[in-house]
Amino acid sequence: MAEAILEVRDLHKHYPLTQGILFKKQVGAVKAVDGVDFELASGETLGIVGESGCGKSTVAKMLVNLEKPTSGSIRYKGEDLTKLSPRALKAVRRNIQMVFQDPYTSLNPRMTVGDIIGEPYEIHPEVAPKGDRRRKVQDLLDVVGLNPEYINRYPHQFSGGQRQRIGIARGLALQPEIIVADEPVSALDVSVQAQVINLLDRLQAEFALSYVFIAHDLSIVRHISDRVGVMYLGRIVEIGTDAQIYEHPTHPYTQALLSAVPVPDPEAREHRERIILTGDVPSPANVPSGCRFRTRCWKAQERCTLEVPLLAVPAVYRLADTPAKHDSACHFAEEKQVVPPEDALAHAGPLKETAAGTGPAAEPPGATLLKKEPPGPGPDLDLDEKTGEKTGDGTGDGTGGEDADGGTGGEDTGGGTGGISKES
Numbered sequence: 001m002a003e004a005i006l007e008v009r010d011l012h013k014h015y016p017l018t019q020g021i022l023f024k025k026q027v028g029a030v031k032a033v034d035g036v037d038f039e040l041a042s043g044e045t046l047g048i049v050g051e052s053g054c055g056k057s058t059v060a061k062m063l064v065n066l067e068k069p070t071s072g073s074i075r076y077k078g079e080d081l082t083k084l085s086p087r088a089l090k091a092v093r094r095n096i097q098m099v100f101q102d103p104y105t106s107l108n109p110r111m112t113v114g115d116i117i118g119e120p121y122e123i124h125p126e127v128a129p130k131g132d133r134r135r136k137v138q139d140l141l142d143v144v145g146l147n148p149e150y151i152n153r154y155p156h157q158f159s160g161g162q163r164q165r166i167g168i169a170r171g172l173a174l175q176p177e178i179i180v181a182d183e184p185v186s187a188l189d190v191s192v193q194a195q196v197i198n199l200l201d202r203l204q205a206e207f208a209l210s211y212v213f214i215a216h217d218l219s220i221v222r223h224i225s226d227r228v229g230v231m232y233l234g235r236i237v238e239i240g241t242d243a244q245i246y247e248h249p250t251h252p253y254t255q256a257l258l259s260a261v262p263v264p265d266p267e268a269r270e271h272r273e274r275i276i277l278t279g280d281v282p283s284p285a286n287v288p289s290g291c292r293f294r295t296r297c298w299k300a301q302e303r304c305t306l307e308v309p310l311l312a313v314p315a316v317y318r319l320a321d322t323p324a325k326h327d328s329a330c331h332f333a334e335e336k337q338v339v340p341p342e343d344a345l346a347h348a349g350p351l352k353e354t355a356a357g358t359g360p361a362a363e364p365p366g367a368t369l370l371k372k373e374p375p376g377p378g379p380d381l382d383l384d385e386k387t388g389e390k391t392g393d394g395t396g397d398g399t400g401g402e403d404a405d406g407g408t409g410g411e412d413t414g415g416g417t418g419g420i421s422k423e424s
């Protein structure tokens with residue numbers, strides 16, 4: 001891995017739970033983030049996936065200093081951001097910017113697009129002197145595929161995809177090195193998601209950006225990420241390259257998540273195995289002892305109640321030369337192919353259907369059920385990208401009806417196709 005630009009160690013965010021009105025007494029804590037470790041190399045994309053409530057957004061907020069960690073360190077080029085003075089932090093923070101989930105609520109409706117994108121210059125005037133700002137903002141609009149002439153328009157005059165482009169332009173304004181994107185496409189129409197993902201891909205190459213890309217959609221994360229970390233209840237339980245995680249997962253939680261990913265090939269879909277987890281995710285205010293996944297894990301044994309599994313290469317794979325050799329926080333980590341490898345989909349034979357409890361413990365309470373997934377709809381990610389992305393010239397985001405010109409439909413009928421592509 002190239003040199004780490006960002007290093008996160010033992011990061012915690014605990015929100016106190018208090019009781020009493022006059023005399024508040026802490027009676028517990030919501031352990032939103034409870035010991036997260038990862039590195040981000042220069043120029044790479046680290047995807048973070050996990051179910052709602054597992055702490056992804058809280059990690060993102062701590063990376064950009066919107067939340068203060070309870071403990072742990074966040075090192076940017078070796079400097080611990082949690083220990084910097086406010087003044088030093090302000091200078092360093094410029095290099096780590098965030099793109100938010102919902103472009104409908106994250107842009108101030110009373111501000112023009114020019115003011116929204118240029119607002120960071122008020123805090124960091126050294127990046128763009130006053131006389132230069134309008135031109136800089138217009139350049140940014142152009143870079144994200146919007147017409148620079150729309151600088152005086154308001155957010156409501158843009159479609160969802162266009163608004164997210166505005167959010168991305170704002171994120172780029174201070175020329176950061178790292179972008180933390182928290183579910184950047186989940187509020188968008190599926191037809192627009194691919195365009196925004198492709199834009200992020202292009203910008204990464206153009207500006208040598210490193211991304212922390214947070215999402216719950218595993219297909220999108222696989223497409224954009226070089227490495228992927230899987231979060232469960234405030235911790236990363238497995239981390240590795242996208243091929244290691246998707247094709248050679250060793251943690252039961254990752255395997256269960258992957259088994260729910262839609263498979264486009266009907267034949268592969270019919271033969272793949274579906275793992276259905278029983279029970280709910282425990283409350284982050286009441287985390288199970290030992291392995292936090294044990295209450296839903298079909299492999300759980302007594303050891304899992306007593307010992308917290310470390311995020312490390314499992315002993316069985318330590319000396320092996322296999323893609324299963326990557327960090328996994330499970331006492332009984334074991335490789336299991338859940339989805340056929342991307343390039344083998346066309347030739348995939350039937351995946352063996354195994355019974356729950358093939359691990360060390362057979363059929364414990366709360367066992368996972370294994371059954372074949374009924375044939376369902378294919379993936380809903382539209383892989384076509386429209387090349388004509390500027391508005392006002394008859395092209396746009398494909399959402400229809402939300403013409404930045406106030407027109408109807410029309411603008412969103414961009415021409416050629418691109419499609420998501422990834423060099424591996």
Ligand SMILES: Nc1ncnc2c1ncn2[C@@H]1O[C@H](COP(=O)(O)OP(=O)(O)OP(=O)(O)O)[C@@H](O)[C@H]1O
Nearest residue numbers: 015030031032051052053054055056057058059284
């Ligand atoms: N300010 C807060 N006070 C108390 N609890 C909080 C606070 N912010 C988040 N939490 C709790 O911390 C946990 C993690 O929340 P977080 O938003 O980071 O999860 P997430 O994985 O990003 O989920 P989602 O995808 O739904 O946003 C949740 O249980 C949430 O209720």
